[in-house]
Amino acid sequence: MSQGLLDPAFLARLEKLEILARKVVAGEMRGDHQSRRRGSGSLFRDHKNYSQGDDLRFLDWNVYSRLGELLVKQFEAEENLDLLLVLDASGSMDYGQANKFEFARRLVAALAFIALNRFAKVDLVILPRAAGTGGSFFGRGQLFPLLQRLQAVRPGAAVALDEDLPPLVGRRHGRGLALLVSDFFAEQGYRRALDYLRHRGLTVGLVHVLDRAEFAPELAGRLRLEDLETGRSLKREISPQLLEAYRQEVERWCRGVERAAVEREMAYARLDSAQGLEQAISLLLGKGGMLR
Numbered sequence: 036m037s038q039g040l041l042d043p044a045f046l047a048r049l050e051k052l053e054i055l056a057r058k059v060v061a062g063e064m065r066g067d068h069q070s071r072r073r074g075s076g077s078l079f080r081d082h083k084n085y086s087q088g089d090d091l092r093f094l095d096w097n098v099y100s101r102l103g104e105l106l107v108k109q110f111e112a113e114e115n116l117d118l119l120l121v122l123d124a125s126g127s128m129d130y131g132q133a134n135k136f137e138f139a140r141r142l143v144a145a146l147a148f149i150a151l152n153r154f155a156k157v158d159l160v161i162l163p164r165a166a167g168t169g170g171s172f173f174g175r176g177q178l179f180p181l182l183q184r185l186q187a188v189r190p191g192a193a194v195a196l197d198e199d200l201p202p203l204v205g206r207r208h209g210r211g212l213a214l215l216v217s218d219f220f221a222e223q224g225y226r227r228a229l230d231y232l233r234h235r236g237l238t239v240g241l242v243h244v245l246d247r248a249e250f251a252p253e254l255a256g257r258l259r260l261e262d263l264e265t266g267r268s269l270k271r272e273i274s275p276q277l278l279e280a281y282r283q284e285v286e287r288w289c290r291g292v293e294r295a296a297v298e299r300e301m302a303y304a305r306l307d308s309a310q311g312l313e314q315a316i317s318l319l320l321g322k323g324g325m326l327r
Contacts, residue, residue, distance in 0.1 A: 040144050040182045049148045049178075052316050056149045059320045082106040088176035109156065109173055118150040119158045119204070119237065122185075123217030124166035125194040131246030133309035136190045139216045139244050144185055145312055146214065146319070151175050159184060160203045162217075165192045169203070197224030201231050213237040218244050219292050226295050233299050240302035242319070243292055247307055250285055252278065 039045065082095060085105035093108045122143050128136040147157045152175055159169035159181060167188035172181045196217075204213075213232050219225055219241075232239045257272050271277065289305065296303035306315050 040140065040186045041179075045141070045144075048312070049145060052145045052312060053149055053152055055313060055316055056320050059317055081109045083109055083173065086177075088174075088180060090174045090176050093174070107174070109154075117156045117158070117211040118146070119160065119211060119213040120147060121160045121162060121200065121204075121213065121215045121217075122169075122188070123162050123194060123215075123219075124188050124190040124192075125163065125218075125220070126191050127220040128218055128244070129190040131248060131308050133246060133307075135218055135244050135246050135308045138306075138308040139242075140185050140188065141312055142242070142244075142306075142315055143216055144182055145316055147172070147181055148178055149316075149320075151178055151181075157181065160200075161188055162194045162196070162203065163192050163199045164203060166190055194221060195224050196221050196228035197226075197231070200228045204232070204235070211237050212240065214240045214242055216242040216244060218249075225292070229295060229299055229301065233301070239296075239299070240304070240319075241292065241296045243289065243303065243305040244308055245289075245305065247309060250282060252281070 082098070083106065085094065085107050089107045095106045095108050098104060098106050120143050122139060124136065128139060130136075143159070147159065150157050151172060154174065156171060156173045157177075158171050161167045161169045161184075168184065170181070170184055172178075194217075213235075215228075215232070217225075229239065229241075257270065293303045293305070304318060306318070
């Protein structure tokens with residue numbers, strides 16, 4: 036049974052990943068950003084309505100005394116970008132001995148936790164909408180609601196990135212970082228989806244999650260192959276020549292996804308679902324990484 040996102044063991048692991056993130060950033064990225072922090076806090080950005088779990092230290096008591104409304108102050112610093120996390124929960128993600136979706140979900144949880152600890156606002160988008168709902172979160176007190184949302188997500192439906200992404204992302208624009216965590220097994224549209232995010236003015240990174248069996252499947256003989264999302268199937272005699280042609284096609288396709296990112300000045304990282312979260316976090320936060 037996979038480790039649940041709400042298990043104490045996983046919560047403790049998130050704490051360790053946050054410590055790792057601080058070490059990576061301090062060791063490899065010191066001086067990359069000019070902070071606008073003043074005193075013990077950050078620049079005031081806006082208010083939001085208080086919700087259970089918000090940090091009580093940031094309640095605006097002046098507003099409460101005048102208006103009787105419980106509002107929480109939100110802050111920002113130049114090095115703390117708002118984070119939009121887009122999680123692909125399509126049927127093709129529910130695959131692999133080291134399940135791609137479970138790896139992606141834990142990675143999103145870890146990235147969100149790190150961002151919330153830095154007082155960045157985290158927007159979570161789940162694709163497709165039928166797989167579950169996302170939400171907006173701010174402050175470390177919002178970790179538990181965010182993990183509950185992620186824990187409830189069930190992969191299965193197909194995703195058309197160009198059609199499903201825009202209505203869920205909405206009109207977010209301006210300064211912020213968007214990370215799209217997906218296997219990019221989309222028959223159409225992922226390039227248009229990337230263009231949509233870029234035109235919103237967001238800094239975009241692609242986190243390409245794949246299972247190693249998708250590169251080197253151990254198959255032989257007469258087999259029936261079935262699409263996890265559409266249910267379509269075909270029968271093939273699996274020969275060494277066919278496997279080699281398949282491997283070349285997968286590599287060509289992956290290079291195409293990376294090229295689409297580079298052409299749009301977006302960061303790209305290919306991750307193996309079998310690798311540890313610690314290694315993945317180091318890669319994404321290290322020098323030249325995505326989350327800064």
